[in-house]
Amino acid sequence: MNSRGVVINSSRQAMGMAPISTTRPPADDRFQQLTEGSVMVMAIRVSPAADSPVVYAGLEEPAILHEHHLEYFIAAGVLILLALAAWMTWCVVGRTLRPVAAIRARMSEITVSDLSLRVPIPPGEDEIALLARTANQTLTRLEEAVEQQRRFRLHRLPRAQDPDRRPACAAGGGPALPRRHRSARHHPGGADGERPA
Incomplete structure (x- = not known):
């Protein structure tokens, strides 16, 4: 032209x-x-x-460009990808936190009267598995300490309740004497206080 x-x-x-x-x-x-x-x-x-x-x-x-179909397809694809990414993130986070929930539930069941329970150890060598192993080791040491304290108390209880095993000492450092012998030692003349001629 x-x-x-x-x-x-x-x-x-x-x-x-x-x-x-x-x-x-x-x-x-x-x-x-x-x-x-x-x-x-x-x-x-x-x-x-x-x-x-x-x-x-x-x-x-092309009709896909002239009628804006391409924009709609791109927007739909982006939404699908976002939904898929959110679902995958939810699954991964849920799988990661599931052992933590199991550990928390088991810890809530452990009491001072029963320390034999142990938390479940998830497979692997990640931080959660290490945390579970450390918690079990701590519970083992705590159970041993409580059992040792319990045996110590049971060993001392019969000694405290048996009167024959109590130490019998007078205030002066010697063995405790009956009242009659104490009176005779303070009054050599006899029980009535008379001295011999």
Whole structure:
């Protein structure tokens, strides 16, 4: 198309048709990509001259782009990917926290009167498994300490309740004497206080 807007040459398919565009690219930007309706147009200015002709090449825009179907497909794909990522994250977090919930439930069952229970150890060598092993070792040491304290109390209880095993000492450091012998030692003359002649 010349500078006056007259078609001077065209392809066989476009022969006799109106120009697909009337936009003339400027001299400093001779290549421009346009969209005329549903046609994608490439306008090329042959030379920077003022009367330079312009060559137009057009291609019918696909329906998926013209009717915005591509945007809908992309948005639907993004939503599906986000939902899948959220579901996978939920599964991974749930699987990770399931041993923690089991450990917490078992710890709530352990009391001072029964320290024989142990927390379940999950498979693997991660931090949760190490925490479970450490908790079991702590419970073992605590159970041994409580059992040792219990045996010590049972050993001392019979000694405290048996009167024959209590130490019998007088205030002066010697063995405790009956009352009759104490009176005789304080009164050598006899129980009535008389001295011998």
